[in-house]
Amino acid sequence: MSDKRKMINVFIMGEANEVPVGSTIIMAFEYAGYQLKKGIGCREGFCGACATIYREKGDYKLKGGLACQTVVTEGMSISQIPFVPAEKPIYNMDEITPDINTIKELFPTVFRCVSCNTCTKACPQDIQVMDYIQALKKGNIAEAADLSFDCIRCGLCALRCPAEIVQYNAATLAQRLYGKYLAKKSPELIKRIKEIEDGKYDKGIKELKEMNKKNLTKKYYSREIKL
Amino acid sequence: MKIPYYPGCTLKSTAKHFEDSAIESAKKLGIEFVELPRWNCCGVVASLADDDIMHHLAPVRNMIRVLEMNRDGLVKNEKRLLTLCSMCYSTLKRSNQRVNELIDDLDVLNDFMYKEEVNYDGSVKIVHFLEILKEMGFDKIKESVTKSLENLNVAAYYGCKLLRPKEIGIDNSEVPIIFEDFISAISAKPVDWRNKSKCCGSFLTVDNKDVVVELGYSILTNAQKSGADIIVTTCPLCAYNLDNRQKNIKEKYPEFKEIPVVYFTQLMALAFGLSKEVTGFDGNYIDPVKLLKSKNIKV
Amino acid sequence: MIKRVKIKSSNRDFLKKVETLSGEDITVCDRCGVCTGSCPLTIEMEISPSNIMKMVQLGQEDVMDYNSMWVCSTCNYCTARCPRGLDVSKVTEALRQIKLRQSFDKIDIDKIPKEELRELPQIALIGAFRRLTS
Numbered sequence: 001m002s003d004k005r006k007m008i009n010v011f012i013m014g015e016a017n018e019v020p021v022g023s024t025i026i027m028a029f030e031y032a033g034y035q036l037k038k039g040i041g042c043r044e045g046f047c048g049a050c051a052t053i054y055r056e057k058g059d060y061k062l063k064g065g066l067a068c069q070t071v072v073t074e075g076m077s078i079s080q081i082p083f084v085p086a087e088k089p090i091y092n093m094d095e096i097t098p099d100i101n102t103i104k105e106l107f108p109t110v111f112r113c114v115s116c117n118t119c120t121k122a123c124p125q126d127i128q129v130m131d132y133i134q135a136l137k138k139g140n141i142a143e144a145a146d147l148s149f150d151c152i153r154c155g156l157c158a159l160r161c162p163a164e165i166v167q168y169n170a171a172t173l174a175q176r177l178y179g180k181y182l183a184k185k186s187p188e189l190i191k192r193i194k195e196i197e198d199g200k201y202d203k204g205i206k207e208l209k210e211m212n213k214k215n216l217t218k219k220y221y222s223r224e225i226k227l
Numbered sequence: 228m229k230i231p232y233y234p235g236c237t238l239k240s241t242a243k244h245f246e247d248s249a250i251e252s253a254k255k256l257g258i259e260f261v262e263l264p265r266w267n268c269c270g271v272v273a274s275l276a277d278d279d280i281m282h283h284l285a286p287v288r289n290m291i292r293v294l295e296m297n298r299d300g301l302v303k304n305e306k307r308l309l310t311l312c313s314m315c316y317s318t319l320k321r322s323n324q325r326v327n328e329l330i331d332d333l334d335v336l337n338d339f340m341y342k343e344e345v346n347y348d349g350s351v352k353i354v355h356f357l358e359i360l361k362e363m364g365f366d367k368i369k370e371s372v373t374k375s376l377e378n379l380n381v382a383a384y385y386g387c388k389l390l391r392p393k394e395i396g397i398d399n400s401e402v403p404i405i406f407e408d409f410i411s412a413i414s415a416k417p418v419d420w421r422n423k424s425k426c427c428g429s430f431l432t433v434d435n436k437d438v439v440v441e442l443g444y445s446i447l448t449n450a451q452k453s454g455a456d457i458i459v460t461t462c463p464l465c466a467y468n469l470d471n472r473q474k475n476i477k478e479k480y481p482e483f484k485e486i487p488v489v490y491f492t493q494l495m496a497l498a499f500g501l502s503k504e505v506t507g508f509d510g511n512y513i514d515p516v517k518l519l520k521s522k523n524i525k526v
Numbered sequence: 527m528i529k530r531v532k533i534k535s536s537n538r539d540f541l542k543k544v545e546t547l548s549g550e551d552i553t554v555c556d557r558c559g560v561c562t563g564s565c566p567l568t569i570e571m572e573i574s575p576s577n578i579m580k581m582v583q584l585g586q587e588d589v590m591d592y593n594s595m596w597v598c599s600t601c602n603y604c605t606a607r608c609p610r611g612l613d614v615s616k617v618t619e620a621l622r623q624i625k626l627r628q629s630f631d632k633i634d635i636d637k638i639p640k641e642e643l644r645e646l647p648q649i650a651l652i653g654a655f656r657r658l659t660s
Contacts, residue, residue, distance in 0.1 A: 138239045
């Protein structure tokens with residue numbers, strides 16, 4: 001019994017290759033004989049390393065996607081973008097304020113946005129990128145942090161932006177400002193940190209460090225798990 | 228009356244007192260501002276190159292939101308979009324006029340914005356708050372005045388965007404009266420002065436402070452010489468150039484005497500007897516409260 | 527300052543380019559000077575609006591060497607008063623676009639001092655970036 005797999009043609013950086021139906025772009029690359037050293041990571045759609053641009057047969061639109069998540073179609077033309085060059089401003093979280101003045105100082109390019117929405121169209125995570133940049137333009141840090149939450153920093157938005165904004169770096173700043181200054185504080189966390197600093201757990205940790213492997217294993221498997 | 232309202236970025240941050248005083252004053256007149264959902268920055272300056280289509284995306288997208296508001300029942304049969312900032316007014320209106328004239332460009336824009344659920348059909352009308360107030364009748368405003376501003380001499384600063392180009396002006400570009408009628412309606416005394424629509428320098432304030440200082444000095448001293456106690460404006464950029472930049476004017480012209488610059492809705496809120504939080508005079512750079520107190524007007 | 531010019535086809539091409547970009551019929555300008563009289567920014571301009579129109583009519587590309595087109599705030603006083611109905615602010619925009627579209631930036635965003643970025647309202651930054659950067 002022969003294991004005849006259905007094959008389709010895809011163009012990897014201009015070269016035609018026959019790959020199995022149902023392959024993701026990464027699988028197609030590897031089937032065609034490429035060994036990927038950059039532009040590959042978790043293979044799970046989470047790390048953002050495999051940003052790829054492609055066109056489907058008969059469609060003029062240039063699409064962006066993650067190579068590990070996008071399934072190939074007949075006649076697809078593919079190219080990877082293993083690295084997106086972008087500078088980050090250096091800032092000290094303790095010295096900046098969660099308001100529009102910080103955005104103006106650290107990311108003045110945000111104010112070049114022409115609301116063309118190309119970033120949103122390029123995003124493989126279905127994030128409303130233009131909307132969070134607009135939120136930053138209005139000084140709404142919390143909204144920007146919320147809308148950009150799913151960003152995996154693949155870089156496709158920054159690459160296609162006509163105003164040369166690096167959206168994901170601005171999103172990172174918004175998320176950090178939100179977490180440090182605007183989000184609700186956890187009283188339990190503050191209490192626990194104080195307990196640690198007061199040395200409540202020092203004795204217990206010292207004991208564990210000095211235990212031998214046999215006793216440690218016993219203690220591990222007999223622990224009580226509170227849910 | 229419920230009307231779609233376009234704030235513009237600055238009204239949500241440094242010019243929040245402009246927005247707050249406007250919304251509350253409008254409520255007193257029975258007008259409810261319904262903020263445009265998912266609005267985006269209009270772009271500040273109108274696109275002037277004939278072949279430019281991209282810079283019309285931002286204004287047209289906002290007009291699509293107006294159509295969506297009507298579709299979703301947030302407003303009923305109301306295709307007018309109200310703006311407070313005269314800069315936004317000008318940019319949105321000019322774009323609207325252009326896409327109505329050049330239908331092919333509108334097709335290109337709609338096609339480019341294929342992710343939007345609604346196509347723009349050119350049916351939205353951009354209006355400035357002063358136009359709505361005039362349409363309502365300035366007498367109606369007189370009726371809502373509870374605090375008299377009769378001792379206050381107010382110079383109306385139209386700036387360039389409300390009156391020019393003539394196709395979008397809210398009044399005659401050489402002898403406008405709408406802003407003065409408004410000032411009379413809120414019981415203050417309008418001042419007639421020459422530089423009421425002389426440009427403040429606009430965006431040149433970023434890179435060319437000196438020319439803005441010269442223009443500001445010329446505008447403000449003319450207002451003072453014409454007897455003004457206070458100046459009202461309708462644009463956060465004009466407010467910055469005429470208000471905040473007074474410190475730079477004073478550096479160059481030490482004999483210059485400061486004069487408060489406020490948004491017209493702040494005076495309206497004051498005349499309607501609204502609270503300190505609403506009139507928001509602590510948001511202005513040159514303190515207006517001192518002047519108002521000297522005119523026996525309680526804030 | 528008197529300058530003698532010989533009109534070549536390259537000058538005609540430049541005039542055509544500016545006319546197309548601005549959508550204005552520049553040859554209709556009779557250089558009456560009303561635009562210059564109305565313009566509040568002439569205090570800063572190296573050549574007046576009327577002279578800009580004259581140089582463009584003669585297809586002189588070095589009109590773009592002067593600072594005038596960069597200090598036009600597009601306030602439209604000229605537009606409202608031109609007896610021929612011309613929009614001079616569109617002409618200055620056409621000149622700016624010719625320069626900007628060659629990837630030229632009049633202001634360098636990286637060089638704006640941080641304190642100024644913090645103090646200026648967004649509306650000023652957005653407007654300046656639109657008109658003066660590519």
